[in-house]
Amino acid sequence: MERMFISQQELRYLRLLPLDAVHSLPRHCPCRNQSGQARRPPGQTGWIRTFSPAMPHPNHAKAAHSAAPSQSARRRAIHLVPPAPTHTPAPELRQLLVQWPSREALAGQIRVGAPVSSPRQVWSQYEEAPVEEVVPVLEEKERTTSYKPVFVTEITDELHFYVQDVETGTQLEKLMENMRSEIAGHPPVEGSYAPRRGDYCIAKFVDGEWYRARVEKVESPARVHIFYIDYGNKETLPSTRLGTLPPAFSTRILPAQAIEYKFAFIQVPQDDDARADAVDSVVRDIQNTQCLLNVEHLGPSCPHVTLQFADSKGDVGLGLVKEGLVMVEARKEKQFQKVITEYLNAQELAKTNRLNLWRYGDFRADDADEFGYSR
Numbered sequence: 001m002e003r004m005f006i007s008q009q010e011l012r013y014l015r016l017l018p019l020d021a022v023h024s025l026p027r028h029c030p031c032r033n034q035s036g037q038a039r040r041p042p043g044q045t046g047w048i049r050t051f052s053p054a055m056p057h058p059n060h061a062k063a064a065h066s067a068a069p070s071q072s073a074r075r076r077a078i079h080l081v082p083p084a085p086t087h088t089p090a091p092e093l094r095q096l097l098v099q100w101p102s103r104e105a106l107a108g109q110i111r112v113g114a115p116v117s118s119p120r121q122v123w124s125q126y127e128e129a130p131v132e133e134v135v136p137v138l139e140e141k142e143r144t145t146s147y148k149p150v151f152v153t154e155i156t157d158e159l160h161f162y163v164q165d166v167e168t169g170t171q172l173e174k175l176m177e178n179m180r181s182e183i184a185g186h187p188p189v190e191g192s193y194a195p196r197r198g199d200y201c202i203a204k205f206v207d208g209e210w211y212r213a214r215v216e217k218v219e220s221p222a223r224v225h226i227f228y229i230d231y232g233n234k235e236t237l238p239s240t241r242l243g244t245l246p247p248a249f250s251t252r253i254l255p256a257q258a259i260e261y262k263f264a265f266i267q268v269p270q271d272d273d274a275r276a277d278a279v280d281s282v283v284r285d286i287q288n289t290q291c292l293l294n295v296e297h298l299g300p301s302c303p304h305v306t307l308q309f310a311d312s313k314g315d316v317g318l319g320l321v322k323e324g325l326v327m328v329e330a331r332k333e334k335q336f337q338k339v340i341t342e343y344l345n346a347q348e349l350a351k352t353n354r355l356n357l358w359r360y361g362d363f364r365a366d367d368a369d370e371f372g373y374s375r
Contacts, residue, residue: 162232
């Protein structure tokens with residue numbers, strides 16, 4: 001019986017190999033003497049895989065003429081013997097385990113008499129590359145301005161506003177014209193529509209025309225809260241003034257055209273009267289007019305933007321600060337520092353002139369927490 005000494009790690013790996021690869025291990029290795037007989041070198045430990053004489057070893061010359069044993073015969077012919085006290089694993093096999101971690105790759109590399117490099121030779125010329133400390137450099141963003149023309153259709157009580165994109169305005173006009181023509185030819189039966197929250201429908205406005213809408217809340221058939229999706233305004237109507245939206249004019253054909261935005265860099269007054277003054281000023285200045293809009297940053301409910309008058313290119317939000325109707329929202333982003341400084345200078349001028357919010361001086365020192373303001 002021939003023996004080859006292997007380590008515990010080699011044993012675990014050999015259990016995963018095909019038996020053909022096991023019998024193809026090199027005959028001439030440190031675990032054999034010059035005559036090919038098994039030997040136990042000094043300091044050698046580990047399990048011993050033994051080959052029964054009934055099963056010829058592939059390295060024997062006579063094995064080339066013998067019939068290949070069956071799989072079950074090979075299993076019976078391989079035995080494991082407990083390790084001796086000392087054992088050094090064969091470097092050739094260990095090198096193969098390091099270089100070829102998969103069983104298929106290792107099985108393909110093990111051949112009779114195949115030369116195998118020693119691990120010491122492989123790593124003798126290895127030099128570990130020096131580790132360089134990489135300091136991340138944050139790129140400073142610049143404020144980007146890309147103003148687009150919009151038509152302001154609605155101002156809310158929270159000083160948000162809805163706009164329509166001027167570029168798609170002709171599409172909306174054509175859709176509304178075709179929808180009203182179809183409704184005129186086939187008017188909805190009064191009371192036939194049962195509104196449900198979230199449904200898209202048509203609603204008759206006070207001007208007698210039909211508009212696309214969305215049901216926001218249903219209190220009763222006499223009180224249905226709706227939102228005009230192309231204009232941004234809301235209304236409470238009886239269900240008799242509502243109807244089913246024809247599929248040819250749904251939001252799949254043309255998405256809702258009213259888009260909600262909020263002024264960037266300003267803080268809306270928490271006091272109801274002061275906020276109403278600011279809203280009234282914005283309504284007078286920009287509602288139902290064309291303006292230029294630039295998105296500055298995103299917000300939790302809608303994007304924050306700056307708005308300019310189409311003719312003068314004046315900043316609408318900055319004008320509110322100059323009049324003392326709103327306060328500045330300080331932001332720390334570097335790309336906004338230039339515009340924030342301009343806003344803060346306008347606020348200081350409004351405080352000096354005691355305009356609107358500042359008519360009694362700087363109230364924020366004492367009332368900031370109470371009224372929800374921040375410096």
